[in-house]
Amino acid sequence: MGRILTFLVIGLGLMVGGVWFSHNVHLGFLDKVAEMGIPLDLGMTIATIGVFLALFPVIDTFYVKPLKEAIDSRNSELESTFTEAENLKSEMGKMRSDYEKRLADTEANAREQIQSSIKEAQNLRQTLLAEATEKADSMVKKANEEIEASRAKALTDIRSQVVDLSLLAAEKVVGENMNNDRNRKLVDDFISTAEVSR
Amino acid sequence: MDSLLLNHASRLASAEGGEHTVTIAGVGVYLGVVLIAMFIYLSMAKKGFGQRVFKNFVTGTFEQLYLFLENMAVNTIGSHGRKYVPMLVTFWLVIFFANLVGLFFPLTPTAVVGFNLGMALIVFGYVQYEGARANGVLGHISHFAGPKLPGVLAVLITPIIFCIELVSELMKNVSLTLRLYGNIHGGHQAVEAINHLTEKFYIAAGEFLLPIKLLTVLVQAMIFCLLTCVYLGLVTGHHDDHEHGDGHGEAAHA
Amino acid sequence: MGIIGLGIAAMGVAIGLGLIGYGAMTGMSRQPEAIGKLQTAMIIALAFVELVFLLTVFVGISSAK
Numbered sequence: 244m245g246r247i248l249t250f251l252v253i254g255l256g257l258m259v260g261g262v263w264f265s266h267n268v269h270l271g272f273l274d275k276v277a278e279m280g281i282p283l284d285l286g287m288t289i290a291t292i293g294v295f296l297a298l299f300p301v302i303d304t305f306y307v308k309p310l311k312e313a314i315d316s317r318n319s320e321l322e323s324t325f326t327e328a329e330n331l332k333s334e335m336g337k338m339r340s341d342y343e344k345r346l347a348d349t350e351a352n353a354r355e356q357i358q359s360s361i362k363e364a365q366n367l368r369q370t371l372l373a374e375a376t377e378k379a380d381s382m383v384k385k386a387n388e389e390i391e392a393s394r395a396k397a398l399t400d401i402r403s404q405v406v407d408l409s410l411l412a413a414e415k416v417v418g419e420n421m422n423n424d425r426n427r428k429l430v431d432d433f434i435s436t437a438e439v440s441r
Numbered sequence: 442m443d444s445l446l447l448n449h450a451s452r453l454a455s456a457e458g459g460e461h462t463v464t465i466a467g468v469g470v471y472l473g474v475v476l477i478a479m480f481i482y483l484s485m486a487k488k489g490f491g492q493r494v495f496k497n498f499v500t501g502t503f504e505q506l507y508l509f510l511e512n513m514a515v516n517t518i519g520s521h522g523r524k525y526v527p528m529l530v531t532f533w534l535v536i537f538f539a540n541l542v543g544l545f546f547p548l549t550p551t552a553v554v555g556f557n558l559g560m561a562l563i564v565f566g567y568v569q570y571e572g573a574r575a576n577g578v579l580g581h582i583s584h585f586a587g588p589k590l591p592g593v594l595a596v597l598i599t600p601i602i603f604c605i606e607l608v609s610e611l612m613k614n615v616s617l618t619l620r621l622y623g624n625i626h627g628g629h630q631a632v633e634a635i636n637h638l639t640e641k642f643y644i645a646a647g648e649f650l651l652p653i654k655l656l657t658v659l660v661q662a663m664i665f666c667l668l669t670c671v672y673l674g675l676v677t678g679h680h681d682d683h684e685h686g687d688g689h690g691e692a693a694h695a
Numbered sequence: 696m697g698i699i700g701l702g703i704a705a706m707g708v709a710i711g712l713g714l715i716g717y718g719a720m721t722g723m724s725r726q727p728e729a730i731g732k733l734q735t736a737m738i739i740a741l742a743f744v745e746l747v748f749l750l751t752v753f754v755g756i757s758s759a760k
Binding site: 516664 | 731732735738739742743745746748749750752753
């Protein structure tokens, strides 16, 4: 402030001095200069210097410096905003890549799990199938065996009954007890040949 | 309206005719007009400083002006040219507004030799001061003597160079003064002369020179600042060259 | 006589201004990236040439009287 006041006082002094000079001092050589088409008034020059001396600090302090500060603060604000945005952007990019990676991981995991469960299921199916077939096979075998056994049993039953019946019939036919060992053997042979021929 | 313009022009002609020169009080009135216009502009511009982005048009123009002058100073003077920007802004504003006032009023401060000489003397004095501060008083004076010459040549030629340089240094004043004065006053004279041609038909044809004068308004303000920059760069430039090594020390105590 | 001298001066200065403009335009069209520097130099040169004319005007007025 003191600087401005000093300049203002000097400037005002020069202005007043210039006016005084212009009104009271008459320099001879200025007439010759005026004849050349240059109407020079040195008092005005002095006053002008005073005006400018007063103007420089005023405009500098009140208008140019605030403008410079405003521009600087705006620039720094812009810069900070930009760096902030840049940071946010990079952070977001990182987050996004993270997310994508995680997503991909999850997907791979899920696929793997699905694959493994499918495999497991397939294995299970295979084993179940094998077990079932085995069981069925064994059951069939058993059944076959049973059938075979019952058939054999039925066959022997039938054979013995046939033998008995035929013997009975023969007895009736012959009318005498032929139920001796030789006859039985005979019939038996016959039946076995019949069985073979059947 | 025409007659009013003609009346102004003819009164101006009689004032400039040499019978009686422009009085200091008259110029003071117009200087007051210029300063009022300038300060209105500046305070309108200052209103927008608080905004994040300068949406205010006036503030935008002021910022553009500042950046333009800063760019000019840095380009012509060098990196230390930034501290001259407030002075350049002041000169630019005063000259520009004075020239603008000159478009619409018969008299304006920049159409007066005394005013221009005052500005030129400020530039001249400041250049000498800056030169002396940058190179030392002796260094600044020896800078007028030109390059160092060997033996007899130094005795013969150096004084001549010194005189020529001194004269050219003084001529910088004259050139700054007369350029501005000639352009603005000459513009007035041209308008007056063309008005005089069509005076019979009550048409102020000289006012059609307004576009050219508008160009002059801008260019003259710019040239004054540019030449100030160039003169400052001439005296402080050498210093920048040969003391580039320990420039940090200079920056520290400056 | 002074008017004729003024005309001659105007002619010379016009030629000079034209040459400066021509040179600057050529340079600018060849190197559009250097327009800023060229403009500065051009305007300085224009100012100096213009000054010659202004000096001529004042000297002419003084010699005419």
